[in-house]
Amino acid sequence: MFVIIRDLIRFNIEFAIGLILVGIVVFFACLSAFSPVDPSMIYVAPPDQPPSWDYWFGTNSRGQDMFWQLSFAFRNTLLFGLTVAVISRMISITIGLLSGYLGGPVDRVLMFFNDIFVALPIFPILVLFYFVMRNDLNTVNLAILMACLGWAYDARLIRSVALGLRYREFTRHAVFSGMSSPKIMFQEHLPYVMPIIFSTAMANMIWAIGLEVTLAVLGFTNINIPTVGTTLYWANNHSAMVVGVWWWLVIPVILIVMTFIGLFLLAVSLNEYIDPRSRLRRMGL
Amino acid sequence: MIMTTMQTDDVLTVKGLKAYYKMGYFGIEREVRAVDDVTMSIRRNEIYGIAGESSSGKTSLIKTFAAAIRPPLQIVGGSMTYRFGDKIIDPYAATKAQVDAIRWKNMSYIMQGSMSVLNPVRKIRRAFRDFALRPMGLNERQFWLAVSQHLERLNLPERVLNSYPHELSGGMRQRVTIALATVCRPQFIIADEPTTALDVVVQKDVLAMIRDVQREIGSSVVFVTHDMSVHANIADRIGIVYAGRLVEEGPTRTLFTAPRHPYTAHLVASLPRIGDLSKKPSLDGRPPNLADPPKGCRFHPRCPMAVAKCATEVPPMETIGPDHRSACWRADEVRPLTTLGKPQEARV
Amino acid sequence: MTALLDVKSVSKEFSSGGILSREKVKAVVDVSFTLRDDTPEIFTIIGESGSGKTTLARMILGLEVPTNGDILFDNQGARERRGRAARLAFMKRVQPVFQNPFEAFNPLKQVDRYLVSTARALLGATTEDEIDKAMDDALQKVGLSLAEIKGRYAHELSGGQLQRVAIARALIPNPALLIADEPVSMVDASLRMSIVNLLRDLRDTYGVSVIYITHDLATAYYISDRLIIMQRGHVVEMGPARAVLEAPEHPYSQLLRASILSVDDAGMGNLKPADRTLAEAAWNDTGTGQLVERPDGRMVRRAIVSSPFTADA
Numbered sequence: 041m042f043v044i045i046r047d048l049i050r051f052n053i054e055f056a057i058g059l060i061l062v063g064i065v066v067f068f069a070c071l072s073a074f075s076p077v078d079p080s081m082i083y084v085a086p087p088d089q090p091p092s093w094d095y096w097f098g099t100n101s102r103g104q105d106m107f108w109q110l111s112f113a114f115r116n117t118l119l120f121g122l123t124v125a126v127i128s129r130m131i132s133i134t135i136g137l138l139s140g141y142l143g144g145p146v147d148r149v150l151m152f153f154n155d156i157f158v159a160l161p162i163f164p165i166l167v168l169f170y171f172v173m174r175n176d177l178n179t180v181n182l183a184i185l186m187a188c189l190g191w192a193y194d195a196r197l198i199r200s201v202a203l204g205l206r207y208r209e210f211t212r213h214a215v216f217s218g219m220s221s222p223k224i225m226f227q228e229h230l231p232y233v234m235p236i237i238f239s240t241a242m243a244n245m246i247w248a249i250g251l252e253v254t255l256a257v258l259g260f261t262n263i264n265i266p267t268v269g270t271t272l273y274w275a276n277n278h279s280a281m282v283v284g285v286w287w288w289l290v291i292p293v294i295l296i297v298m299t300f301i302g303l304f305l306l307a308v309s310l311n312e313y314i315d316p317r318s319r320l321r322r323m324g325l
Numbered sequence: 326m327i328m329t330t331m332q333t334d335d336v337l338t339v340k341g342l343k344a345y346y347k348m349g350y351f352g353i354e355r356e357v358r359a360v361d362d363v364t365m366s367i368r369r370n371e372i373y374g375i376a377g378e379s380s381s382g383k384t385s386l387i388k389t390f391a392a393a394i395r396p397p398l399q400i401v402g403g404s405m406t407y408r409f410g411d412k413i414i415d416p417y418a419a420t421k422a423q424v425d426a427i428r429w430k431n432m433s434y435i436m437q438g439s440m441s442v443l444n445p446v447r448k449i450r451r452a453f454r455d456f457a458l459r460p461m462g463l464n465e466r467q468f469w470l471a472v473s474q475h476l477e478r479l480n481l482p483e484r485v486l487n488s489y490p491h492e493l494s495g496g497m498r499q500r501v502t503i504a505l506a507t508v509c510r511p512q513f514i515i516a517d518e519p520t521t522a523l524d525v526v527v528q529k530d531v532l533a534m535i536r537d538v539q540r541e542i543g544s545s546v547v548f549v550t551h552d553m554s555v556h557a558n559i560a561d562r563i564g565i566v567y568a569g570r571l572v573e574e575g576p577t578r579t580l581f582t583a584p585r586h587p588y589t590a591h592l593v594a595s596l597p598r599i600g601d602l603s604k605k606p607s608l609d610g611r612p613p614n615l616a617d618p619p620k621g622c623r624f625h626p627r628c629p630m631a632v633a634k635c636a637t638e639v640p641p642m643e644t645i646g647p648d649h650r651s652a653c654w655r656a657d658e659v660r661p662l663t664t665l666g667k668p669q670e671a672r673v
Numbered sequence: 674m675t676a677l678l679d680v681k682s683v684s685k686e687f688s689s690g691g692i693l694s695r696e697k698v699k700a701v702v703d704v705s706f707t708l709r710d711d712t713p714e715i716f717t718i719i720g721e722s723g724s725g726k727t728t729l730a731r732m733i734l735g736l737e738v739p740t741n742g743d744i745l746f747d748n749q750g751a752r753e754r755r756g757r758a759a760r761l762a763f764m765k766r767v768q769p770v771f772q773n774p775f776e777a778f779n780p781l782k783q784v785d786r787y788l789v790s791t792a793r794a795l796l797g798a799t800t801e802d803e804i805d806k807a808m809d810d811a812l813q814k815v816g817l818s819l820a821e822i823k824g825r826y827a828h829e830l831s832g833g834q835l836q837r838v839a840i841a842r843a844l845i846p847n848p849a850l851l852i853a854d855e856p857v858s859m860v861d862a863s864l865r866m867s868i869v870n871l872l873r874d875l876r877d878t879y880g881v882s883v884i885y886i887t888h889d890l891a892t893a894y895y896i897s898d899r900l901i902i903m904q905r906g907h908v909v910e911m912g913p914a915r916a917v918l919e920a921p922e923h924p925y926s927q928l929l930r931a932s933i934l935s936v937d938d939a940g941m942g943n944l945k946p947a948d949r950t951l952a953e954a955a956w957n958d959t960g961t962g963q964l965v966e967r968p969d970g971r972m973v974r975r976a977i978v979s980s981p982f983t984a985d986a
Contacts, residue, residue: 209776212736216764217787217842218794220757231781378861379832524721525888526932533944551862554891557939578940588863595866596936597895599918605895607867611831627863666937 048309055309061302065295069115077105079112079266088285098287101278110292113266117249118299120179120267124248125241127187132195133237137225139195140202141211151199157192162251165189170260178262182255186248194240198233205229235311242307246300253296268296335366335408336513336545337390342403344389347396357615359385359398361569364642367513370543372536374560374577376553376592378612382569383549387515390547391434392416392424407432409512430460433506435499435516435535442502443490449501450486457508475508479538496527503534510542517549532559553592557581562648565589568613568623571642575649585651585659587630594662606662622654630655676745677710677849677882678733683742684906685728701725701732702906702960703742710849713880715872717897717914719887719929725906726886730854733884734769735760746850765795768843770853774835774860778827784835785823788812788842795846811841814879815871833864840871844881851875854886869896890933894918902926907960912971922973925955 048055077084083103091098097106139150169185170177177185202225205211214224249268255261256269263270271292275281280288341364346357359382367373377383388394389405400417407414409431416424436442443452453472461468473483485493485501493501499519506514516535520528536559539546548560556563557577564574565588573586584590595605610627613619619626625635634654642652653659685701702725708716720726731737733744735751743750746767754763771777778784785808792798792807809819815837822830822838830838836856843851853872857865873896875881887893893900897914902925909923921927928951935943964972 209771209773210779212769213771213777213787213839213842214779214790216734216769217790218761218764219790223790228779228782231779378863525890526721526928529932529934529944530946532934533946536942536944553862554934554936557936558934558942558944560940561942576940581936581939592862593936595862597866597869597891598936599891599894599930599933602895602915605866605870607865607870608863609867611834612861612863665939666935668938668941668943 052309052312054305054312058302058305058309061298062306063302065114065299065302066118068111068295069118072108072111072115075108075111077108079104079109080264088283091287091291097291098285100274100288101280101283101285102274106287106291109266110268110271110295113268113271113292114295114299116179116266117252117268117296120183120252121245121249123180123183124187124190125244127184128191128194128244129237129241131187131191132198132240133230133233135191136195136198136233137202137229140199141206141221141225141229143203143206147199151196154192154195154199157189158196160189162186162189163254166251166255167260170255175262175264179265179267182252182261183248186251190244190247194236194244197236197240201233201236202229205232239307239311242303242310246303249296249299268292334368336369337367337547338404338406338408339366339390340364340404342389342405343401344385344394344398345401346385346398355616358382358569358618359615360389361618362403363571364403365564365571365574367545367547369512369545370540371561372539372546372548372559374556374563375547375549375566376551376556376563377549377566378551380615381566381612382615383551383566384517385569386566387517387547387549391432391515407513428460429456429511430509431511432513432515433509433511435503435506435514435519437518437521442505443498445490447489448486449488449490449493452505453486453508456505460509472508476504478541479504479507479534494527496523496531499523499527499531500534503531503538507538507542507544510544512544514539514544514546515549516546518551519548520555521550521552528555535559553596565592568618569615570623570652572624572653573651574642575646575651579646579649582661582665583646584661585645585649585656586624586653587628587655587659588624590659590662598666600666603663622652630658675710675748676707677747678708678884679745679748680704680706680729680733681743681745683729683732683739683744685725685732685737686740699906700728701739704729704901704903704908705742706901706908706911708850708882708884713876713882714898715876715883715885715896717885717887717893717900718903719890719893719900720903721888721929723905724903726903727854729903730769730852730884730886734767734852735763761795765846766848767850767852768846768848770836770840770843770851770856772855772859774832774839775827777839778835780827782826783824784827784830784838785819785825788822788838788845791842791845807845808841811844812838814844814875815841816867817841831864832860833867836860836864836868837871840868840875844875844879848881850882850884852884852886855888856885857892858887858889865892872896890918890929902929904955905959907974908964908972909974910971911964912967912969916969917971922967922971923955924951924958927951928955 049059085095085099085103085105087099087101087103089095089099095105095107097110099105135150135154139147166185173181211224211228214228252267253269253272256263256267257272257276259273261269263273272289275288341362342360343362344360346359348355363386375383375386385398388398389400405415405417407416409427414423414427443449458468461471463471476483481500481504485497490498519535520531523531532555535546550556560577562575563577563580565572565586567588573580573584573589580589581593584593591606591608595607597605608627613623621637622635622640625631628635632655640652640654642650644650645656683701683704684699687698687700688696708714718726718729728737732739735754738751746763754760778787788808789804792804796807798804798807805819812818812822817834817837827835857868860868869892872883872885876883885893885897894914899912900914900917901908901911904925910917910921910926917926918930921930931948962974962976965975966972
C-alpha cells in the first residue's frame with residue numbers, strides 16, 4: 041500500500057496534485073480539534089473584520105472567527121461526504137455482487153428496486169424529509185438518508201462487472217472447490233470491483249457534498265451545525281457580498297473548489313493507475 | 326555467386342531483425358525481446374510456415390513483417406527488405422505513402438478473426454470496395470468484373486458480396502477474407518492462424534483453398550500457426566520460433582523426418598497419430614519469460630541434450646544441410662525421436 | 674457391476690430468439706451411455722463446435738438440467754441433490770477440469786487457495802497439517818509438490834503447470850470421475866502431452882475414470898478406451914476407441930477421420946478434400962435413424978428403413 045502511494049506520487053502528477061489539495065483541506069479540517077472557540081457561539085469576536093494576523097480568514101457578521109468556523113465546517117462536511125460514500129458503497133457492493141452473481145429471480149427483484157432508486161428525484165425527497173424532521177435532520181441522519189438514495193447507479197455498475205465474472209471459468213472452479221457463495225462474492229469477485237469502488241467513492245463524495253451545500257444554502261438543513269453549506273447560508277442571510285464581507289463567501293468557495301478538484305483528480309488517477317498496473321502484474325512483468 | 330541469384334528470388338529478406346516491446350508504467354520499466362536477432366528470407370512462390378508456442382514472439386514477428394508495429398513494440402536493430410518485381414523497399418526506411426502504396430497491392434493479410442476485417446454492419450461488397458478498389462487501379466466496372474472472376478476461381482458464389490458477415494458460417498467468412506486478401510494478386514501474403522478457430526472438416530478445405538490460390542498467383546505466403554499438423558500439410562518450408570528466436574528452418578519433410586534441433590524433434594515426436602500407440606514424450610519446464618530470457622541458448626533449461634556451453638553461449642544459426650539451418654551447439658547429434666508412418670500419396 | 678454414471682436418453686433444448694420468434698435449439702438429443710464403477714476408463718466425447726459435447730458435460734456436472742431423460746450418478750439424479758450438503762457430496766465424487774488453465778485461476782489470488790478450499794470443504798480436512806498433506810499428496814500425483822506451488826500466482830506458472838495444478842485440485846477429494854472439457858486445447862504444444870499422459874496415468878495408477886471431451890481425434894485415439902462421436906446433438910457412432918477411429922463406419926465419423934491433417938504426410942502437400950458425397954450424406958442425414966449394434970460391439974447410427982441385411986452392408 042505504502043509502495044503504491046509512493047509510486048503514484050512519483051509518477052502521476054494528477055495524483056500528487058489531488059493528494060496535496062485534499063491533504064490541505066483535511067489538515068485544515070483536523071485543526072478543528074484544537075479550536076479555542078466553540079463554533080456554536082456567536083458574537084465572540086469583533087464582527088466583519090477582514091483577514092488579518094489576528095483573524096486569518098477574517099470574522100463574519102455574526103462575530104465568529106472564520107478560520108475556526110470553517111475548520112469545523114470542513115470537518116463536518118468531509119465527514120459527511122465520507123459517511124455517505126462508505127455507507128452507499130456498502131449497499132451498492134452488496135446489491136451489485138448479489139445481483140450479478142446469483143442472477144435469475146434475485147437479480148430481477150434487486151434490479152427492479154435498483155431502477156426505482158435510480159429514477160427517484162432525490163432533491164424533492166430530501167426537502168420533504170427536512171419538513172418532516174426539521175432539526176432532527178442532523179448531519180448523521182442526512183448522511184444515512186443520502187447514502188440510501190445514492191447507491192443505485194453504482195450498484196448497477198458493480199453488477200455488470202459481477203455478471204461478467206460469474207461466467208468466468210475461475211468462478212466455476214471456485215464452486216467446485218467447495219467455496220460458498222458469500223466467499224466467492226466477497227473474496228473472488230470483490231477485488232475486481234475495488235477499482236470501481238474507489239473511483240465511484242470519490243465521485244459519490246463530490247455528489248453528496250454538492251447536494252448538502254445546495255440544501256444548506258437554501259436552508260433545508262439544520263442551519264445551526266457549521267458545514268460548508270450552512271456557512272454559505274449565513275453569508276447569504278447577512279448579505280455578505282452586499283455589505284462587503286467578501287471573505288465570508290470567497291474563502292469557503294475556494295476551499296470547497298479545492299476539495300472537489302482534489303477528489304476528482306484522485307478518482308481519475310487511481311482509475312488510470314489500477315488498470316495498467318494490474319495488467320502488468322498479471323502479465324508477469 | 327549463388328548468393329546473388331538466391332537473393333533475386335527472395336521476396337523478403339530479413340537480417341538480424343530485433344523488435345522489442347518497451348514498456349514503462351509507473352516506474353516499472355520492461356523490455357520484452359519478442360523478436361530477437363532473426364535472419365531469414367521468404368522466397369517467391371512458397372508457403373513458409375512459422376511455428377511457435379504462445380508468447381514465443383511469432384505474432385510480433387509477423388507484425389514486424391507487415392510493417393504494422395506500434396509502440397510499445399519497436400524495431401531495435403537489423404534490416405528488412407521487400408523485393409516486389411524490380412521495386413525494392415524497406416518499410417521502416419520508406420515514407421508512409423510508399424508503405425501505403427504496397428499495402429494490399431503487393432502485400433496483404435489473412436487474419437485469425439475474420440470479424441476484425443469484415444465490418445459486421447456492412448455488406449461484404451463494401452469490404453471489397455474499401456480494401457481493393459484503389460490498390461487495383463481499375464474503374465468500377467472492371468473492378469467488379471475482376472472481383473467476380475476471382476470469386477469464381479475460388480469457387481465462392483457471387484452472392485456472398487451481398488451478404489452481411491454474420492449471415493455466413495465461420496468457414497465461409499474465412500474463405501471470404503482469403504478472397505479479399507488475394508483479389509489484388511499480391512506477391513506477399515501473411516496468414517495469421519487463419520484456421521485455428523475452424524472445425525476440423527472446414528479447416529482442411531480452407532487450407533486447401535489457401536494453397537490453391539497461392540499456387541495460382543505464385544505469391545509467397547507466411548503462414549503462422551502453433552499447430553504442427555497444419556504446417557506438415559501446407560508449408561513448403563518451416564521456421565521454428567522459440568522464445569523470440571528462430572531455432573530451426575528447413576523444408577517441411579526434412580523438419581519432420583530429420584529435425585536437427587532438440588525442440589523441433591520434441592514437437593514432432595509429441596504429436597499423437599492415429600494408428601500409433603507408442604507413449605508420446607512430454608517436455609518439462611515452461612516456455613521462458615521474454616522479459617527475462619535464459620542466457621545462452623534459450624531452450625537449454627528444458628533441453629535433454631544441454632551441455633555447459635549451452636548455458637553461456639548463444640548458438641548461431643548455421644546451415645547444416647540443403648536449405649536446412651539449425652541453431653544448436655549439438656545439431657549434429659540430434660536424432661528424430663519418432664519415425665513417421667508411410668505418406669499416403671505424393672504431391673500432386 | 675453397478676453403474677458409476679448412467680446417462681439415460683438425455684436431451685437438452687435451449688430456446689433462443691426474442692419473445693415473438695422463439696426457436697428451440699436441440700443441443701443434445703437422446704444420448705445414453707454408462708460408465709461402470711469397477712473398471713476405470715477414459716471415455717471420450719468427440720464433436721465439433723455445436724455438437725452438444727459441452728452441454729452434455731455441463732449436464733453431467735449438474736450445471737444444466739436435462740429437458741428429457743435422466744443422469745444418474747451413484748444411482749442419484751440431479752433432482753435429488755438439493756441443498757449444499759448434497760451438492761458437496763456430489764462434488765466429492767465428480768470434479769471438472771477446465772479448458773483454459775489461465776482462466777481457471779483468479780489472477781488476483783494465489784493458486785493454492787483453490788486447493789485449500791477443496792481440502793477443507795470436500796475432504797473435511799481441518800488442521801493445517803491435514804490440509805497441507807492432502808494438497809501435497811494430490812500434487813505429487815501430477816508430478817508437482819506443494820513447495821513449488823504454495824503462494825504462487827497463476828501468471829508465475831506455465832499453462833501446463835497450471836493445468837496440472839487444476840487436475841491436482843480436482844484429485845484432492847479422491848473423486849471417482851473427472852470431466853475434462855478440452856483440457857489441452859489451450860496448452861502449448863510442448864506441454865500438451867504431459868497433460869494427456871497424466872490423464873492416462875490417473876486411470877492406470879489411481880483408478881480415476883475420465884470423461885474426455887475433445888475435437889481432436891488423434892489425442893482421443895491415444896488415450897481413450899471408449900468414445901462417442903456426436904454430430905449436432907446426436908450420437909452417430911459409439912464404441913471401442915481404437916476400432917472406431919481406425920475404421921469409422923458412420924459417414925460423419927468417416928468425414929472427421931478423413932479431415933485429420935496427417936503428420937505422416939508431412940511435406941507432401943496432401944490437402945485433398947474429403948469425399949464430398951460422404952460429407953453431404955453426413956450432413957443431410959443428421960439425426961435420422963437409430964443406433965444399431967455392430968458385431969465388434971460398436972453402435973452406429975443407421976437409417977430406420979434399413980433391414981438387418983443392409984445394416985451389415
